[in-house]
Amino acid sequence: MPDVIPLPDATQFLENRTFDEMIIGESASLSHTVAQRDIDLFATVTGDVNPAHVDPAYAATDMFHHIIIQGMWGAGLISATLGTRLPGPGTIYLGQEMRFRAPVSIGDTITATVTVREKKAPKGDVTLETVCTNQNGVAVITGTAFLRAPTEKIRLPRVVLPEVRVARHDATHALVARAQTGAAISTAVVFPVDAASLLAALDAASAGLIVPILIGPALRIRDVAATSGADIAAFRIIDVAMPREAAARAVALVRGGEAPLLMKGDLHTEDFLAAVVATGTGLRTQRRMSHVYVMDVPGYPRPLLLTDVAINVSPTLADKKDIVQNAIDLAHIIGIAYPKIAILSAVEEVSVRLPSTLDAAALCKMADRGQITGGLLDGPLAFDNAVSVAAAAQKGIISPVAGLADVLVVPDLEAGNMLAKQLTFLSGAEAAGVVLGASVPIILDSRADSAGTRLASCALAVLVARGGA
Secondary structure (H helix, E strand, C coil): CCCCCCCCCCCCEEECCCCCCCCCCCEEEEEEECCHHHHHHHHHHHCCCCHHHHCHHHHCCCCCCCCECCHHHHHHHHHHHHHHCCCCCCCEEEEEEEEECCCCECCCEEEEEEEEEEEECCCCEEEEEEEEECCCCCEEEEEEEEEECCCCCCEEECCCCCCCCCCCCHHHHHHHHHHCCCCCEEEEEECCCCHHHHHHHHHHHHCCCEEEEEEECHHHHHHHHHHHCCCCCCCEEEECCCHHHHHHHHHHHHHCCCCCEEEECCCCHHHHHHHHHCCCCCCCCCCCCEEEEEEECCCCCCCEEEECCCCCCCCCHHHHHHHHHHHHHHHHHCCCCCCEEEEECCCCCCCCCCHHHHHHHHHHHHHHCCCCCCCEEEEEECHHHHHCHHHHHHCCCCCCCCCCCCEEECCCHHHHHHHHHHHHHCCCCEEEEEEECCCCCEECCCCCCCHHHHHHHHHHHHHHHCCCC
């Protein structure tokens, strides 16, 4: 067996081995356990989107029957070993021969080992044997590296690398895919007279989610379509000049059974909802209407429902009871059998100085008495304690909900709207929103919503309209 020469601790400093110091037979190693983020980062940086590495459905039909990491990722681990361990800083990498012996899967721990085999003066050329082995000792890559070793001693502080977060939205993609498995649903689209709202409806139609009925000034709708390069010849247009009249006509279509879904276009929310809540002609039920976002937040291990961020400005306790129940019902529809609901406030203790904490305590007791069903409630909880087990433990909070929340119920619309936008614009969350509590689900897009959010919102509403089927 070749000698393994102890190398300097590389956790804080990088120190090289010069050509003169290197000994035939000495080795150095680096290990790394492969995670999904490694595949994502490598594919993002290199553009290597070979479906064997990034498409689970395709990979299941390939020779290995599951996702494997790109082969050259292992070569990168070898390069890192040469550049940071042996010889280390000052190395000039001249060439590499390698053979890929076995696939590398998520969860494998790969160790790259380089061993000095030959030294040639006067240029300082060195040949090293290179091998990557998995946790079972199986060689996955073998080969030979050729390099020019440093001649001067170097010891440098290790550079602190930036934190990199991978924004995957698998939950959102799964939601859309699930909604695509059934028949498209007729949808009354109110006043789609701008490109964003019209294309959102057409994208959802192309995805097989909805069959839009376009309600608004026909000439404007056709002009927007022409300007956007969109073909709307296959879709019904109901010519209505004004926004409120268009909303009323759409609600009438819903009440008449022609459209099981309602979608807001380019009109004020007040004008849109006026027809929805109109006494005798609207879509009211005994349940208070509320808006729920299903948020796909990078780094959070499950979909996160957030409510109410768009309808109820300062909800009463009675309003919050329905807001919570609406969210629970939606959680069931998207596959969360018994959701954990965190009632948010600024603190975790009940205080008469913070009415939201009193509401939180009351809601939990209402759930205990069966007035709210289908989920597990706790509150008041601050945001950090609702989503972070570590934060909850640090504050000594013992709760089956703390750190594990599926649903966040905010104190009022201001808090909810700001939280939703912070998660979207600062944390890279993707969101799907729907209004519940009316006789049909309502798609209430915001002007700032991305195309992805609009499509996901349509998919969510379709699932609600089908009752989760």
